[in-house]
Amino acid sequence: MSRNCLVAQSGGPTAAINSSLAGVISQALKSDAVHTVYGAKNGIQGVLNDNLVALNDIFAKEEQIERLKNTPSMYLGSCRYKLTDYKKDTSDYDKICEILDKYDIGYFFYIGGNDSMDTVAKLSAYTRDKGLDVKVIGIPKTIDNDLYCIDHTPGFGSAAKYIAASVLEMAHDTYIYAIDTVLIVEIMGRNAGWLTAASSLARTSYSDAPHLIYLPERAFDKKDFVQRVKELLKEKHHVIVAVSEGIKDEDGNYISAQGGKVDKFGHVMLSGTGKVLESIVAEEVGCKVRSVELNVLQRAASHIASETDIEESFCLGANGVRLAMEEKTGVMSTLNRVSDEPYKVVYGEADIEKIANYEKKIPDEWINEDGTDVKEPMERYLRPLIQGESKVAFVNGIPSYMFLR
């Protein structure tokens, strides 16, 4: 007897989270055990609000699956909603189970990062305790690459490719004038420096930028930074610095907060880490300096997504459906690397309890002693993840993406 399935997306966007959604939809549509594929709009809030949409007709044609794979952000919308502990308050769970029952949902797939895996952990524990026949499966995503039990996270490779290409292009932009110039590139990552480390992939036979890489895994020393910039400017006209938004000083204070000036109403003026480093260089080095914040484009630029990332994200979605068909619940779909050259991964599962609410940081031995660069194992790890180019179609000169009204 076939039942219905439900899929939703949560947390921050990536260029690959819709590819995981496409993988879930595609695999579910192929399965005899699934009748209707429902999507909940705006994550678990869409379930709580009974805001479900049937997806079978929209994705009946293979070409729509392809378009979805290459569309940035979240086709089903997102939310940031943390379920309560059901041992204290079951109201959210009662409501969710009412909806699951109403739509005869046998399989629930939740695509997201750390916080979303917390939802999977809680909901799967609850349904198991209650003896409800609903398989709850987590599908990973996050540009931050900070999940445990998976070699790397879907969405990270595309962001890494955007960062590497953009840093190279900005290096070309910087090298043209024969005057001392410092470029600061601020990259996402509050606690883990994976994305900033990916800037090292911009290096080529002719360009050694970035010349300094600052990660949240190490304390940032302002004096040492100024000294290094001055030394580098003696060797070369151009110094390019990649910095994580989340770097802190040795007392654990965010560097970004230190540039915060107060406006006439007493509000702290918004100021990013890159701007703070720009001010430091302007004041203490005195050369031409510019800062660039890659901002949301690093997670949304599907036009330069990594093909490897998009395909793996699709497979992780499809693998999640297979896990559910095997009667698994409370697990996350994962991939593990079995070889660097040739690059090869296998798909599997991990107990959700081992993943939710933990953050994977860069291993200490992959960062140089000075805390200003990454070491060789990092490139071996990263390089395969940015291989291959996006298959985005362009119509009217701009990318052709999907949108759910």
Place this chain on the structure above:
Amino acid sequence: MSRNCLVAQSGGPTAAINSSLAGVISQALKSDAVHTVYGAKNGIQGVLNDNLVALNDIFAKEEQIERLKNTPSMYLGSCRYKLTDYKKDTSDYDKICEILDKYDIGYFFYIGGNDSMDTVAKLSAYTRDKGLDVKVIGIPKTIDNDLYCIDHTPGFGSAAKYIAASVLEMAHDTYIYAIDTVLIVEIMGRNAGWLTAASSLARTSYSDAPHLIYLPERAFDKKDFVQRVKELLKEKHHVIVAVSEGIKDEDGNYISAQGGKVDKFGHVMLSGTGKVLESIVAEEVGCKVRSVELNVLQRAASHIASETDIEESFCLGANGVRLAMEEKTGVMSTLNRVSDEPYKVVYGEADIEKIANYEKKIPDEWINEDGTDVKEPMERYLRPLIQGESKVAFVNGIPSYMFLR
């Protein structure tokens, strides 16, 4: 009797200026009238410093021409150097002519924007006055699209395509949460709003972003802006604003300067127009707000260059060589549009005196009455310029560009 030619690049980078260089080199290499093609490093300063490099061997293979076409920024480096009035001081001119004579240069091609055309105007006038047999030709470039005597400038189309695609991708990124959100996108353009107007190309059947477009051609009214954002938020959760860096208030003061706070040393803190509008929304509307400065990526992102722009830029370079062979001097290579549909241009020439030091702004009738959007003729004008995609090759997951050591 064949002579040698010299080419140089000047001003700010674009994704297409190397394509014009490729056009000059390719056409000159084919010409019996040219023996050696020299490039001067760092523009006219490279001529003054006798820093020339022979390019024939590097570009003997067609594939190198193709790589150069798709490489961002300036292969030969750049400078910002204004020649003096030769009626007052001939020292720069004497030095330049000494170098031109030393290398037997019969043709000098200078690729650049407004300021570079000033160099072409002065140098061609000088050589003409002196009766020197050197043809001096200007090849246009500027992302700003603010040159006269040309339908649109090389480099503009690629920047416009990057802006349109990025605004669409950021719109997808913004739409996912069901809460009121304002996104401010700051786009280059101190005096002319062409690049900001190109954000209108991001609109699709499902996305009407940007919802407000602010151009330097009209005074910016803060109160009216706040009112409009509030009104738009009543209709929809998400308001996306495209703004030129160079907008001013009705007294002619830059809006960007108004956010300038002073640090402990008395220096004005760097603050962009987008950040100022972000602060205004945070204070006066109070909803979630983010600002993104597209920064140098809008001029350097060759990976999403417009094929139309790259091909036209190449043809403008080649056309410049043809003009020199026809014994023209003191002219700029131009293109004029003869039809929108099908889009068609023809190449020609314009007297350099009509171009240097003028800025072409958006026609008043292409801006709506409120000064918050562009009107229909703008899309007809812009849309052909972003057609076709870059042919950049990727190696090791990143774009493969050329670099002169």
